[in-house]
Amino acid sequence: MRDFEVALKAAGDPTRTRVLKLLESGELCVCQIQGILGLAPSTVSKHLAVLKAAGFVDDRREGKWIYYTLAPASRNPHVLGVRALLGGPLDRDRTILGDRRRLRALLRVPLAEICDLISARTLARPLTRRPPAERRS
């Protein structure tokens, strides 16, 4: 049951769902993912660690960059099934489509220049917030 919980909680966070959908296009390095999500590098790293611990992704170091990819096989028996769920109505989701569009643009930029773009906040756009102004005071 623990594996089931871990798999569903890993994929059930909207940010991590976006990452999994991004990785369907092939392996990406952290800074590319960060550029699309528009989050702090430490935050992105943590999400990737959660996905890795759950068995969704593998990482691979290449020089300064670390590439993440969807794990072709997982020791968590539930991961495969959860991955299958990602192929449904999610492919028509606005955020997912926007991420894919920005990914296409980003893939045209040489890797070495991406992090400069990130700091300029050119491509990053935050996830549409659910309660836009509902803050308690």
Added chain:
Amino acid sequence: MRDFEVALKAAGDPTRTRVLKLLESGELCVCQIQGILGLAPSTVSKHLAVLKAAGFVDDRREGKWIYYTLAPASRNPHVLGVRALLGGPLDRDRTILGDRRRLRALLRVPLAEICDLISARTLARPLTRRPPAERRS
């Protein structure tokens, strides 16, 4: 994406996973579920409300009792897929098997007597705790 998140978070909690697996045996009233989970009625009610809001279950009132059942159809397009995940390795899970065993015993008890049994804590056995934290008793 919201529907996806809601569905995975609803099913990803171990207590709610147990409830979903219990309901595979057919509809159950709250006090029966409570008897198996060994949790406070308010807690059970809240979990059922989450499952209902996510589109996993329907409820039906009959006299004093409220019966919950797996929803034959859901407005949440992801629920069906998540439900399919419950049929995997989870059927060999110790907790799930124990729940089923206690359910069989419980189904032999007349509904009117169940709540007395509950208060006597005869059947209830808590989910094996991950950190055996100190609870007041």
Added chain:
DNA sequence: CGTACATTTCGTCATCGGGCGAAATGTAGG
């Protein structure tokens, strides 16, 4: 070596989520 840079780890903060008990709600039966 030392610098530059991508990534992770750590510490902190605010919010979320699950647990409970008490009170409210709703229904059957006297």
Added chain:
DNA sequence: CCTACATTTCGCCCGATGACGAAATGTACG
């Protein structure tokens, strides 16, 4: 009506989680 009882709602506590920035790590390159 009033009581009994199943269930839900509410308020609270506390541990888990996601966000960030700062510091640590690891790698390439001069």
